[in-house]
Amino acid sequence: MLHKNHENKTEQIQMVSLEQLVPINHILRKISKTISFNFIYELVEDKYCLDNGRPSIDPVVLMKLVFLQYLFGIKSMRQTIREVEVNMAYRWFLGLDFYDSVPHFTTFSQNYRRRFKDTNLFQEIFDNILMQAYEQGFVDTQLQFVDSTHVKAHANRYKNKKVKIGSKAKSYQQKLDKEIQEDRKENNKKDLKPPKDGLPEEKEVTQSTTDPESGLFHKGEHKEVFAYSIQTSCDKNGWILAFDSYPGNLHDSTTFFSFYESKIKKYKSEKIVMDAGYKNPAIAKTLLDDNTLPVFPYTAPKRPKKSKDDYNKNDFVYDEYYNCYLCPENHVLKYSTTDREGYRHYKSDPKICSRCANLKRCTRNEMKQRTITRHIWQDYLDVSEEYRYTYQGKGEYKLRKETIERQFGSAKEYHGFRYTNMRGLMKMQMKAALTFTCLNMKKLAIMMDKKGKKEPRNPSSPIQTNNLMYKIMKFHNMVKKSSNPRLLIWGLSTL
Numbered sequence: 001m002l003h004k005n006h007e008n009k010t011e012q013i014q015m016v017s018l019e020q021l022v023p024i025n026h027i028l029r030k031i032s033k034t035i036s037f038n039f040i041y042e043l044v045e046d047k048y049c050l051d052n053g054r055p056s057i058d059p060v061v062l063m064k065l066v067f068l069q070y071l072f073g074i075k076s077m078r079q080t081i082r083e084v085e086v087n088m089a090y091r092w093f094l095g096l097d098f099y100d101s102v103p104h105f106t107t108f109s110q111n112y113r114r115r116f117k118d119t120n121l122f123q124e125i126f127d128n129i130l131m132q133a134y135e136q137g138f139v140d141t142q143l144q145f146v147d148s149t150h151v152k153a154h155a156n157r158y159k160n161k162k163v164k165i166g167s168k169a170k171s172y173q174q175k176l177d178k179e180i181q182e183d184r185k186e187n188n189k190k191d192l193k194p195p196k197d198g199l200p201e202e203k204e205v206t207q208s209t210t211d212p213e214s215g216l217f218h219k220g221e222h223k224e225v226f227a228y229s230i231q232t233s234c235d236k237n238g239w240i241l242a243f244d245s246y247p248g249n250l251h252d253s254t255t256f257f258s259f260y261e262s263k264i265k266k267y268k269s270e271k272i273v274m275d276a277g278y279k280n281p282a283i284a285k286t287l288l289d290d291n292t293l294p295v296f297p298y299t300a301p302k303r304p305k306k307s308k309d310d311y312n313k314n315d316f317v318y319d320e321y322y323n324c325y326l327c328p329e330n331h332v333l334k335y336s337t338t339d340r341e342g343y344r345h346y347k348s349d350p351k352i353c354s355r356c357a358n359l360k361r362c363t364r365n366e367m368k369q370r371t372i373t374r375h376i377w378q379d380y381l382d383v384s385e386e387y388r389y390t391y392q393g394k395g396e397y398k399l400r401k402e403t404i405e406r407q408f409g410s411a412k413e414y415h416g417f418r419y420t421n422m423r424g425l426m427k428m429q430m431k432a433a434l435t436f437t438c439l440n441m442k443k444l445a446i447m448m449d450k451k452g453k454k455e456p457r458n459p460s461s462p463i464q465t466n467n468l469m470y471k472i473m474k475f476h477n478m479v480k481k482s483s484n485p486r487l488l489i490w491g492l493s494t495l
Contacts, residue, residue, distance in 0.1 A: 018097060021088040027071070028093040031441060034448035037063070039128050047115040057103055057111075061094050063125070066108060068093065070438045073416040078105040118426065122433035129437050130239065133444045136451075139239045141267040143396065145404040146259075146274050148231045148252050149412075151428065152419035153214035155226040160216075161209055164202045171257045172282050176342050183338050183376050187323075192340060205249065211423040215249030228420070228428045231259040232436070234404050238443065240436040241267065245428045252277040257286065271295050273396055281342075281377035284384055294384045295396050311362045316372050325372050329356055333372055343373040411435050 022029060037060045044059045068090055069080040084090045084102050096102065116122075133139050170176070181191055206216045208226045217227040227248030233241045242263035246255045256278055264272075272287060273295040287294045316333065317326045325333040325346045331353075333346040348370045353359055363370045375381075387393045411417035417435050420428060 018088060018092050022092045023089070026089055027442060027445065028089050030445040030449045032093060034445045034452075035129070035132065035441060040125065043121055043124050043128075044115070047119070047121075057107060058095075062103070062108060062111060064094055065103065066434055067438060067441070070415055070434045071442065073414050075416060076105075076421065077108055081105040112430075122430045122437075126240075126433045126437045126440070129440050129444065130241070133239060133440060133447075136444070136448065138237060138444070138447055139241075140235050140237060141241065142270045143236045144233050144241065144264060144267065144269045144272045145236070145400055146231070146233045146256070146264070146272055146278070147400070147404045147408070148229050148255070148277075149408045149417075150217050150219070150227040150229055150248050151417060151431075153208070153211050153226040153228055153248070153428075154419070154421050154423055155208040155210040155214055157225060159209045160206050160226075162204055163207045164204050167201045167203060170254075170282070171261075172286065176282070179376055180338055180340070180342055183344070187335055187338070189337060213247065213423075213425045215247030217248035228425070229255065230428075230432050231255055231263075232404065232407070233259075233264045234407055236399060236403060238403050238407055240407060240440055243432050243436055245425050245432055247425075253280050253283060256283060260286065265290065268292075271396065273400060275400070279381070281375040281381045284380040285377045288380050288383060293387060295393055296381075296384050296388060297397055298388065309361055311358075313372060318374065325374075327362065327370065329358060331356075333370065336371075338376065342376050344376060346372045346374065407439060411439060415439065 040060050040063055048056060048059075065077070065080060065084070068074070068084070069077060072083075074080045074083060081102055081104070084094065084096075091097070091100075130139070184191060208214055208216075211226060214226040214228055216224055217229075218224055219227075225248075229246045229248050229250060229252070230243055231246065231252070232243045235241055242259075244255075244259045244263055252275075268290075269292055271293045274283075276297050276299045278294075279296040279299055284294050284296075311328055315328050318324075319326060323335050327333060327348065331348060333348045336345040336347045338344050350367055350369045353362070353368045353370065356362070359368065388397070408417075415435050415438060417431075420431055422428065422431060
């Protein structure tokens with residue numbers, strides 16, 4: 001039956017409290033119930049004057065405003081304030097009543113500029129929330145998953161200039177140079193001479209004039225954007241353990257070493273799972289030297305060949321005892337030299353190759369000589385390769401899509417981590433800290449809420465007693481029908 005309501009009830013005075021208007025299962029209720037934010041007062045105490053000036057806005061309320069923005073993926077602080085004005089759950093979370101005025105949208109930006117800029121405040125907030133989860137026994141750091149994601153910078157792709165920058169020395173370069181010289185001595189080769197000019201090589205890069213600290217990232221074959229690369233680590237349960245921000249034009253294998261030393265080495269994990277972008281001998285050696293096993297995926301060898309029948313590097317067998325390679329035709333490729341990058345060169349005999357029936361499958365150069373390279377740290381990479389073939393290694397690598405990749409997907413889809421409207425590495429670091437803090441905060445609140453609702457199991461409850469009696473009777477009937485000892489062992493294990 002059609003019914004029309006002509007009575008306007010919007011102007012009626014209602015006797016209701018703000019507490020009644022917030023749903024019982026709202027995520028903000030769970031966060032407020034299970035997480036204490038009093039630690040923020042200690043973190044910001046030295047950033048306020050205690051005996052002079054006007055009373056400030058409560059630091060916890062100020063931080064909760066930012067948490068609301070990142071928890072619900074609101075694009076800006078201006079829009080966040082608009083949402084707080086009309087959303088009763090947001091007001092309740094901030095501790096405001098119906099008539100309290102909401103802070104101006106510039107309040108946080110002014111506090112950031114005057115108090116929080118160039119500080120470690122947001123990292124400390126992230127660490128404290130993670131520590132609360134760790135104390136509850138939710139975090140397991142023995143298995144880590146490391147990956148990076150790109151966040152689009154607030155910069156026009158076409159406002160740029162070409163600049164020349166000096167290439168930085170690799171963190172492990174001194175150790176590598178020392179082992180190269182030792183390897184050449186063992187093989188009766190002369191020491192490599194230092195470069196003539198002694199200056200670092202320069203390369204030309206495209207730099208944004210809007211946000212110079214971002215980097216040009218090639219997204220696919222045709223699209224290029226200025227972006228930031230966020231190196232991230234999480235455990236097998238999806239807890240974000242560490243993060244760091246870098247320009248988007250730096251490769252994952254380049255930024256990993258500083259990220260590892262400053263952020264994740266302290267956890268002393270048994271294994272670290274990474275994708276193919278991190279698979280190189282230097283990373284494998286760094287981790288294995290610290291008693292951490294790297295877990296890498298399968299990577300197909302580079303094939304500069306023209307047909308599927310051509311021989312690739314995997315078709316050649318390395319003989320560690322004689323320090324040589326054997327080709328598919330059982331001919332020897334002898335050691336030739338070790339280059340500056342740490343690769344040993346093994347070359348075939350052109351006289352033998354010229355008479356080989358499968359020469360075209362092996363090489364097409366004019367010298368009729370095949371060269372195979374092997375890094376002096378390849379043995380470390382082989383250790384991880386052996387583990388990759390195990391069922392456990394394959395299973396741990398598959399967990400990436402359920403852990404680190406899922407966290408990236410959630411951050412971009414629900415928390416505004418696909419792009420940034422701020423400029424500079426420091427502000428990008430702040431955005432990453434707040435985003436991952438909210439991810440951990442939401443996870444902690446949900447798990448603590450479930451933990452509080454669980455009732456302790458009573459071993460003498462009627463349901464469990466009946467289940468145990470049912471299993472005993474079932475086992476008794478099985479023993480009657482069969483005298484197989486394996487069946488007896490299996491039956492006992494099911495009780």
